[in-house]
Amino acid sequence: MWKASLRNVLAHRLRLLLSGLAVVLGVAFVAGSLIFTSTISAAFDKLFDEISADVTVSRATAFDSNVPGQQNGATTVPRDLVGTIAAVPGVEKAEGQITVEGVRVVGSDGKLVGVGGAPGLAINYPEEGSDDTVTLLRGRVPSNGDEVVIDSVSADKGGLDIDDRVRLLTPGPEIEATIVGIFKFGDTGNLGGATLTGFTEQRAHEILGSDDYTEITVDAASGQNLDALRDEIQKAIPSEYIARTKSEQADENASDVKEALSFLNIFLLIFAFIAVFVGSFIILNTFTMLVAQRTRELALLRALGASRRQVTQSVMIEAAVVGIVGSTLGLLSGLGIASLLRWLFEKIGIELGSQGLVIKASTVLTAYVVGIAVTMIAAYFPARRAAKVPPVAAMSDHVAMPERSLRVRALIGVVLFALGVLVLGLGLAGVSDQPAALVGVGAFGVLVGVTVISPILSMPFVRALGAPYPRLWGTIGRMSVANALRNPRRTAATASALMIGLALIGTFGVMAASINASVGKVVDKSLRAEFILLDESYTPFSPQIAERARETEGVKSVTQMRMTAVQIKGSTKSIAAISADSIGDAFALDFQDGDPGGLADRGVLIDDNVAEDNDWKVGDTIGVTWLNGTQMDLRVGGIYERNDMLGGYLVSLDTAAEGGTRPVDFFAFINTDDDADLQAVRERLEEGLQNNPAVELKDQEEYTDSVRAQVNQLLGLIYGMLALAVIIAVLGIINTLALSVTERTREIGLLRAIGMSRRQLRRMIRLESVVMAIFGAILGLIVGIGFGVSLQQTLADEGISELRVPGVQLIVFLVIAGLVGVLAAVWPARRAAKLDILKAIATH
Incomplete structure (x- = not known):
């Protein structure tokens, strides 16, 4: 069986190529992430070892x-x-x-x-x-x-x-x-x-x-x-x-860097998981179609005495070879990804020393385990079905793979979908301390459920999407829809890869649009200051800058804000220290009890959520521990309605200084005189900043735009990473169409023989590709919008209060999905059009 399996791999190497590419891309991302984080970690370990006494x-x-x-x-x-x-x-x-x-x-x-x-x-x-x-x-x-x-x-x-x-x-x-x-x-x-x-x-x-x-x-x-x-x-x-x-000091110094690296590693590995998950659909589809095309061959092996187990093993050996080769190439490609990431870091100025890339044994092992395991798991189900082909089938001219009813699959999918919706609903209802986590688990359950029932969904979707085809392209259009409906499992598996990518794109699109809309509302609702001084990298700056601004002609008040952390009831809380005398100028604060004067004499102002969660009221005492170990009792001097620019705790600058907080500002909020010329005041303030390129002066609109720009920059990065999933989905469509052409060789020959032109044949395959791509895109966007709305609702109390669905942006993605379908069909369509008619008809 080993020889037969290896020969089959060589015989179908072109068909397995695109399946192998999915493994390569997924493993490359896993390996590249691990290699890069190991390299940067080793660089900083060496750096901190050098400076430690x-x-x-x-x-x-x-x-x-x-x-x-x-x-x-x-x-x-x-x-x-x-x-x-x-x-x-x-x-x-x-x-x-x-x-x-x-x-x-x-x-x-x-x-x-x-x-x-x-x-x-x-x-x-x-x-x-x-x-x-x-x-x-x-x-x-x-x-x-x-x-x-x-x-x-x-x-x-x-x-x-x-x-x-x-x-x-x-x-x-x-x-x-x-x-x-x-x-x-x-x-x-x-x-x-x-x-x-x-x-x-x-x-x-x-x-x-x-x-x-x-x-x-x-x-x-x-x-x-x-x-x-x-x-x-x-x-x-x-x-x-x-x-x-x-060594202990080096480890201590490197801990913060490694913590930041762990976030980067998790971020990269999430997208690697997405790539592997999407790639598994391609592998499943590939082996399903390959096994279907070799049904008579496998039945003949059974007739010659091979057991079901041996037939299953034969297919699994082929999968293992694809997994090993794909993992090896993926590991090598991972070196390229890690080198690219290192080059990008060095371009922005983060030098990682002269040492080469660090490749740990665990990285190599992980790459092979991921690549081989995903390939073999995806190939197992087609292998089991192949083993069930009866030996007598080898004697027939036409053999069909045994197909299970979609009823069981529908039941499993509906149950998973319902459980996902239930968990998602519990998250929205706020029954947990971490509702966003529940929404995430529920969303994953819904996504898996939709994926399982997608063959059933594909039939009405494809019919609806293909309804205009006969009117636009006549018989060719009707045949392309029929081809997409011929095997719902195959169509669904092909579309699911694209669905997952578009679902994530839709989710992040809704979240980004909602955050951008919420930022504007938060600033308008919370801030009264005309100008803000801040460092774009959120590095604290000298209080001398606020002092100079305070002395500028036309400036009414300058409200300084400093940030630190304290421990309350054993939990670390962020706390803002603020100029007590001008807080009312800079911020719109609605007090339920008390007033800004409550900051005096070690007073603390808290928002209504903090007060409710801890059952605190004005006059209560809160025990806090500052960073330097100083312990202090703070008196609740006021309770205000939540203000997303201030956080839950406010103390005066003097109280923070008593607690050892360094006198460095994170923000300075500037209010001008009522009759001041804002442009003239701005010019004078900017003149005072000429010697400090780190600190920038922004009005409310510019500040809002800068926050939105950061959100959009992150969104662009996420879209760039998700493009990998879309690329793999495109490979899936190409693979499905290419294998479909091989499967339908005789049919294509007959169509050409009765008068179908090469141009019409190419169009038929393109239209089939487009309908599959748009089906996956629509399903993905529907699911993604649902996830995005659910997340926004869950995080509404965290400042993302405005819901926005970027309709134009999502329509653009839908159009791009259609173009993806056209491009994915180019090579399979050209290959089909070049088939020799007589040889195609003679194919069994």
């Missing part, structure tokens, strides 16, 4: 939080601990280190150096000029606060050199300094897109806003066991500080 002492935050710009202020280490640690036996040297986030370099062209989202870091540069982490390449170390050294990568990107004056944007004062040296970080200079500047220790303390250090680094004596030294240091320091070895 033998032992590092730091003060951990009271809890984990990803609020930018707040960690340094919450985790300083007293300078007097340096001497304590230096006295521990086994310590060769202990030094205080300062690292400040948010110090960004302005290049010679007036633009920011570095990658948006990557940190700008400042350090106290070592007086020796070089150490284990930095090497002075040219110039000298800074000797006073007016001098700075910068890393070589940033110098090249920013067009900067020694003796140049450079502007530096910091969370505190804006600095202009003279570059006195260029240094290299680590072995390669790779900072992953970040920038690094070095100051004197005194200047670094000023930028940090503290006389303490962010950490203390320890060089161990030669031969010293690091674990033992860590334990001795831990005994010598207070319990709120923690000592970590080199």
